[in-house]
Amino acid sequence: MSQTAVHFQVGGQSGSGRALVLLSLAELLAMSLWFTGTAVLPQVTPLWHAGLSLTSWLTIAVQIGFAVGALSFALFNVPDVFSPITVLVVSSIAAAGVNAAFAWEAQNPLSAILLRGATGFFLAGVYPTGMKIIAGWFQRGRGLALGIMIGALSVGSAVPHGVNSVAAIPWRGVVLASSVFALLAAAVVALGVREGPFAMPQSRLDLSQIGEIVRNRRLRLANLGYLGHMWELYAMWGWIAVVFAAAAHWPRMEYEASAAGVIAIGAVGCVWAGVVSDRLQHASELDRIAQRAKVTIIAMTVSALCCALAALVFDFPPVLLIVALIWGIAVIADSAQFSAIISEVAEKRYMGTALTMQTALGFLLTAFSIRATAALAAHYGWRWGLASMAIGPVLGICAMRGLMRTSPNS
Numbered sequence: 207m208s209q210t211a212v213h214f215q216v217g218g219q220s221g222s223g224r225a226l227v228l229l230s231l232a233e234l235l236a237m238s239l240w241f242t243g244t245a246v247l248p249q250v251t252p253l254w255h256a257g258l259s260l261t262s263w264l265t266i267a268v269q270i271g272f273a274v275g276a277l278s279f280a281l282f283n284v285p286d287v288f289s290p291i292t293v294l295v296v297s298s299i300a301a302a303g304v305n306a307a308f309a310w311e312a313q314n315p316l317s318a319i320l321l322r323g324a325t326g327f328f329l330a331g332v333y334p335t336g337m338k339i340i341a342g343w344f345q346r347g348r349g350l351a352l353g354i355m356i357g358a359l360s361v362g363s364a365v366p367h368g369v370n371s372v373a374a375i376p377w378r379g380v381v382l383a384s385s386v387f388a389l390l391a392a393a394v395v396a397l398g399v400r401e402g403p404f405a406m407p408q409s410r411l412d413l414s415q416i417g418e419i420v421r422n423r424r425l426r427l428a429n430l431g432y433l434g435h436m437w438e439l440y441a442m443w444g445w446i447a448v449v450f451a452a453a454a455h456w457p458r459m460e461y462e463a464s465a466a467g468v469i470a471i472g473a474v475g476c477v478w479a480g481v482v483s484d485r486l487q488h489a490s491e492l493d494r495i496a497q498r499a500k501v502t503i504i505a506m507t508v509s510a511l512c513c514a515l516a517a518l519v520f521d522f523p524p525v526l527l528i529v530a531l532i533w534g535i536a537v538i539a540d541s542a543q544f545s546a547i548i549s550e551v552a553e554k555r556y557m558g559t560a561l562t563m564q565t566a567l568g569f570l571l572t573a574f575s576i577r578a579t580a581a582l583a584a585h586y587g588w589r590w591g592l593a594s595m596a597i598g599p600v601l602g603i604c605a606m607r608g609l610m611r612t613s614p615n616s
Contacts, residue, residue, distance in 0.1 A: 221402075222343040226351055228398045229340050230358035235391035236298045236332045237362035238384040239305050240268060241469075243322045244444055245366035246312075248451070248458065249377035253313045258448075260315060262580040265444045266573045267319045271326025272333075273569040279330055280562040290335050291399060295392045297331025302388035304328065309381040332391075333359065334565065337545070343402030346484075349498075352542040353480025357473030360538050362387075364469035367447055371462035419560055424495075424551040427609040429564055431502060432544040433571055434602020438509055438595045440572035441579040442537050443469055445591070446530060449516075452588050454523035464527055468534040475539030479505065483543050495550055498543045499606045506599035506606070508536035513596035517589045547609075 243250070243264035251261050278284075284293055304324040311317040337352060344351040365387065370380045419425055447465035450456060456464070483498045512533035519525040545561065552560035575598065583591035 222351075225343045225399060225402060226340060226354060228394055229336050230355050232294070232298075232391040232394045232399070233333065233336050233355055234358040234362035234365075235387040235394070236301065237329070237359045238365035238387045239301050239325055239329060240363050240366075241265070241443065242305060242325075242366045242381045242384045243268065243308065243318070245370045245447065245462065246377040246380055247448065250312050250318070254315050256315070258580040258584050262444075262577055263315075263319045264322050265440075266576050267323035268326035268329075269440060269569045269573040269576065271323035272330050273326075273566045273573075274323075275327035275330025276334060276562060276565045276569070278327075279334070280559075284331070290339050290401065291395060293331050294335045294339070295396045297328045297335070298388045298392035298395070301325050301328035301332065302385040302392075305388070306382055306385040309378045309385075312378075312381075339399065339401060341402075342404050344404070349484040349542065349546055350477070350480035352546070353476040353478075353483075356538065356542045357476035360472035360476060361470045363443060364466040367462045367469065368466035371459045371466060416559065416563065418553065419563060422552065424609060425548065425560060427605045428544065428547045428551055429567070430605035431499075431506075431602045431609065432548070432564055432568055434598040434600070434605060435502070435506060435540060435544060436568040436572050437575045437598025437601075438513070439537050439541070439598075440569075441575045441595050441598075442533065444576050445579060445583070449520075449588050449592065450523070450527070450530075452583075453520050453526055456523070464530070468527075468530045471531055471534045472538035475505065475535040475537075476542065478535075479539040479543055483546065491550060495547060496610050498547050498550075499610045501543050502540035502547075503603050503606050505536045505540035506602045509533060510596045510599040510603070512536065513592055513594075513599070517593040520589050520592065551609075 247261050247264060250264065251257070254260060279293075288296075304321050308318055308321040308325070311321060337355065340351055340355055341348060366380055366384055369375060369383050370377070375383070419429075446468050447461055450461035450464050451458075454461065479501050483501050485497065512529055515529045516526060516533065519529055545564070548560055548564050575595075579591045579594060582594050
């Protein structure tokens with residue numbers, strides 16, 4: 207029997223595999239909304255008569271909207287008032303609607319940016335809620351299950367670039383296709399998914415506990431590691447198509463297809479990290495945390511090296527593509543493990559606050575990193591833009607090494 211099968215048999219009740227497949231499919235379809243604005247940047251830029259300094263806000267707005275959405279959903283305890291299934295379905299439909307509106311308002315910069323922000327806001331009811339539902343199906347092997355779901359998210363994030371690589375599809379068709387996919391995601395969840403036997407009550411956001419989070423050394427280090435990871439992740443995903451276009455002067459079909467491949471291949475890294483991190487799931491808490499931290503350090507080390515290598519081989523497009531594919535595997539591999547670590551090092555009474563603040567701060571930071579990378583590229587070229595992304599994983603590695611040496615009583 208395969209290792210994956212063992213995890214699912216031990217960790218889930220009857221129907222857990224079906225729930226994982228359906229929820230992963232739904233996340234893949236719904237999260238295609240994330241980069242629709244980014245994918246059509248080359249077509250929208252002439253409409254605005256602007257450069258990266260303005261059009262980068264089509265990506266930044268989604269990040270800010272998601273952070274605001276995550277805080278709002280937690281602050282008002284939305285999944286307590288409504289079923290997580292209902293929250294995910296309604297959020298997918300709402301995100302599909304505002305994304306479709308963007309297709310017709312894209313020529314107006316202010317309207318377009320606000321609509322992309324609203325898309326991010328509603329996606330905060332899709333991504334974290336889906337993770338919560340799948341956690342309710344797996345008590346053991348949860349790291350692998352979450353890794354598979356985030357792998358599906360990676361593929362979904364690549365979908366707009368893949369659709370935009372088809373020359374016959376106009377840019378509005380690319381945007382509207384993602385809205386259709388999100389509606390299909392809502393149908394999949396509404397008709398085929400239910401809560402699992404290990405479903406947990408929603409952890410509440412308690413802002414009075416933020417001081418406790420700051421005083422918890424292990425939690426501080428885990429958050430710093432996560433912030434380093436996020437600095438690089440969305441800057442890389444957000445600009446990789448633009449990097450290929452600048453480096454190779456390829457036609458749209460080629461650079462969009464390459465970008466789609468680089469983002470989608472991250473699913474391989476997510477599954478690898480899930481399998482490796484779950485190897486010590488029966489060990490002590492210290493050993494489990496150390497194992498997850500080791501996975502994040504390996505992934506960030508490879509990512510940091512790829513940032514530097516991408517800058518060095520920028521003028522050699524075929525080699526750049528190879529480096530970018532390796533980078534794509536590493537850049538997202540550790541994502542689920544940071545949330546798992548937070549859930550293990552945070553005090554149970556403020557775990558909900560810790561997870562919410564981690565997500566919100568991480569996505570707010572991505573808004574800055576995306577903008578900073580674009581500014582560096584605009585002034586000094588994409589070599590410096592690529593190299594600057596290494597700042598995040600390098601700092602993240604330092605934090606996670608510190609976490610491995612820190613005892614629970616520190």
